[in-house]
Amino acid sequence: MIRFENAVKRYTSRGESKWILRGLNMELPRGRSIGILGYNGAGKSTLIRMISGAEEPDFGTIHRDLKISWPLGFGGSIAGNMSGHDACMFVSRLYDMDPHRVIHFVQDFSELGPYFFEATSSYSSGMKARLTFGLSMAVDFDCYLVDEITAVGDSRFKAKCLAAFNERRKYADIIMVSHSEKTIRDYCDMGAILADGELTLYDDLDQAMSLYREMMEQ
């Protein structure tokens, strides 16, 4: 369960304040995968970070009792001086898993070769994405938070991600931010639009998509 209770979030920059959430009360349905749509700067990434707990709302609370992944995205959760191997060790200790299995899985998934033992600061963005995605697939999360990660990487990597995720769709959901309509369609069965501090859920992904397209044209 992920439930927002009077969640308020506002940013003030250069004297101008911007609403991300104006008091949201909502429970995200279990068993559905949600694609979040919205303008650049509507606060989609902040929303994802708030769901993960890396940021907190200004007022209100977000209740969660699922095993939620860290936000998979550009902003690395893995420090630059960690190698792929270090990251695997860290995650297996954090989630109390067998490190050998994690390392084996991630090495196989990420195809980093010898780079697996190098500091991640020397990785290309595609390599970083392969490592983070592989690492998150090694842990059996109930809900995956994805912030545009599949935008990097070639089509082969994209197909691999989708295949890996489809395998665990039975018991894992995804909450995703992406500007690519195709990616959202591949992963999600439900849409949400974040605009001007309001989050609206749409049971029908197509409806959300066409509404969003209309919003963009205005």
Added chain:
Amino acid sequence: MAVTYSTSVNRFGHAVWAITLREFRNRYGTRRLGLFWAFVEPTAYVFVFSVLMSALRSTTSPLGIHIAPFIAMGIMSYMMFNAVEGFVRGALRSNKSLLSFPRIKPIDIYVGRLIMEVATLVVVFLCMFSLFVLTGLANAPSEPARLLLPLALSVVLGFAVGIINSTLIAIFKAWENIYSVASRLNFFTSGIFFIADGMPTEIQRMLYYQPLLHISEWVRSAWFGHFESRFLDRFYLIMTVSVALLLALLLERTFRKNVLNKI
């Protein structure tokens, strides 16, 4: 929430363990000279101040032993506070990326750093004092266990002040500059170079409010059977450290939001 108390303690344990090992690897795994540098600071202090003090006064300390182990005891009491404080204060800043893991909360990072730094200091000072004992400059303490409480209080005070500073800096940036200027005073008032009983009553009265001086007096009293500080007020020290820890945890909880959003 479905998370029980025991699961939560268990998760805390795993998070702290993961961070502690990462901190060790970060500090000593990548640079080959990491451990060497951990020894340099205390050794340099002890060496420089021993040479200075023996040039200015004599090679005999106020307690009758050689000046070097005397200063080393002061440095140990002081650094158990100061080094821990510094590492805890910078903990979130240098582990910013880890906070995006939902399982990791600021307190896990503070505690992980605390463990790493205390382990380092214990190794460094064990080596230093073993050397003093082997060379005959100091006698081994008759009851080493008596040292544990004052040193632990120093560590806990450093941990508490580190958290307080880390929180205050997130709210009010200039605090870092104010603290680092103000804390210079600690170096000269925490009894690294002197014992409180040798000071004029006026000064003793002012220094009564310096917990670090109580700590170094306690450490020296615990080390030597023949020395019992008249200045030392154990009750005052324990109360100060407890209040500081309580305040630190309260501040951390109250301003966690602000800290997370600023970091």
